[in-house]
Amino acid sequence: MLTRLSGRGYGFTQWHELFTPRQLVALTTFSDLVPKAIAKVQADARAAGMPDDGLGLDAGGAAATAYGEAVGVYLAFAINKMCDRGSSICGWDTSRDSIRNTFGRQAIPMVWDFAEANFIESSAGSYENAIDQGVRVVREYLPARAAGFAVQCDAQSQVISRQKVISSDPPYYDNIGYADLSDFFYVWLRKSLRPIFPDLYTTLAVPKAEELVATPYRHGGKEQAEAFFLDGMTHAMHNLATQAHPAFPVTIYYAFKQSESKDDAGTSSTGWETFLDAVLRAGFAITGTWPMRTEMGNRMIGSGTNALASSIVLVCRKRVANAATVSRREFLRELNATLPEALQGMTRGGINSPVAPVDLSQAIIGPGMAIFSQYAAVLEADGTPMRVKTALQLINRFFAEDDFDHNTQFCLHWFAAEGWASGKFGTADVLARAKGTSVGGLVDGGTVQSSGGNLRLLKWAELPRDWSPDTDARVSVWEALHQLIRALNQDGESTAGALLARMPAQADPLRALAYRLYTLCERKGWAEDARAYNELVTAWSAIEQAAGEAGMLGSQGQLEI
Structure with missing residues (x-):
């Protein structure tokens, strides 16, 4: 059927x-x-x-x-x-x-x-x-140098990997x-x-129940399908970690588009983080994440569609049984000591550097996760184990230099590479994964437009006039900044101040991002774009004053005695 x-x-x-x-x-x-x-x-x-x-x-x-x-x-x-x-x-x-x-x-x-x-x-x-x-x-x-063979068996229980060099391309969740x-x-x-291989062709159709993919119709719903996938993937990876030859690393390919889901607490979780978590829970320590250009641009799915450009190769070794536990502070100390040298090694040589600029933010995760995954746990201040998502945030914070949200980090690096021009969806998807977000999340966040295999940032003049931070569930610093620029240019300082008054916690990140983008535009010779950020920075005091007045008119937030 x-x-x-x-x-x-x-x-x-x-x-x-x-x-x-x-x-x-x-x-x-x-x-x-x-x-x-x-x-x-x-x-x-x-x-x-x-x-x-x-x-x-x-x-x-x-x-x-x-x-x-x-x-x-x-x-x-x-x-x-x-x-x-x-x-x-x-x-x-x-x-x-x-x-x-x-x-x-x-x-x-x-x-x-x-x-x-x-x-x-x-x-x-x-x-x-x-x-x-x-x-x-x-x-x-x-003639071949050795005879090849194929075996049909469950990855969670197979034994053919014993003492072998393993390279695996596992199922891609539900893709x-x-x-x-x-x-x-x-x-x-x-x-x-069937007469030649009766054991291979005993069933009328291919067996499907044990296939390690998250298919809701097989498991009674999305949550059950996700639980089936995560549990099965963890067991399969644990089986690989147990059987792999200790002298060689295990390489695992990850090549599906980033997508997002939300847990009960409303925290955004991406497939990339979920997959990393499954690999770590299986007992692996990650020693590298290397982007590889494995997808052909002229394939059918790559023609005019939002298709991948790269695969990510996870380089893993089995974590030692007596791995230590460290605090968040110790983990950060190791990141600060290790990542500068790792980044220098990836970028030396300019245009001929070992890692292409578009892949750098993905590759830097490797040495960062190598530190995180070597420990049995990294403990937060309250004693709970640090999540993979948090570890990625800390690694990306080092690379991004500023404590911006995931969507803003993506937009910042995309703008530095492409400006307002369109770029390939596959390249954007690689960068989005590295920044802990997804192209779908960026589109929902109102910062990008994606169609026909391309993606571009939306200019401030293209943003909606009726935008409100109160009703937007995904307010990023990037979106808020360009809405502020739109309000300043179209309606003046008072309107911009009223908008800022509705998001006071964003004031410092907004100003920091404006300075950074102005410097970037000046360095690249983008005079028109630099002027928009310069005008916002110049008018900042007046906008803050207008924000204070708007806040006082709206409500009295403090009783003055």
């Missing part, structure tokens, strides 16, 4: 509905020919003098029987490639003047017109083309349901390969 999780709906419930009758006849015919081809290859092998022990691939055979089955496996793979370019979901790739495969991204999208491959020609999607792609691997990359998507290929492979 095709579930809505696969990205479809539209009345489609059976897999065969994704193919036209002509495509079904052709693919079924090719699949039915695989067993006949296996028998023919086996007979030819015996006739050529190859010995036959009667053992198939699944039994470890290495003679004529297994040889024929091996050819059958490659033929089944070729038919799977034909399915990928032989469904009614295949569109036209205008950048290559070629048919686009069904899985241009990790979902089955709806298309309203489609291109159809000719299976018996030699163009893209044909049987000849699919066979050639498989042969190319054998021709160009074999991709691979078990559902795998059914597209499984139903065709099972038809051809």
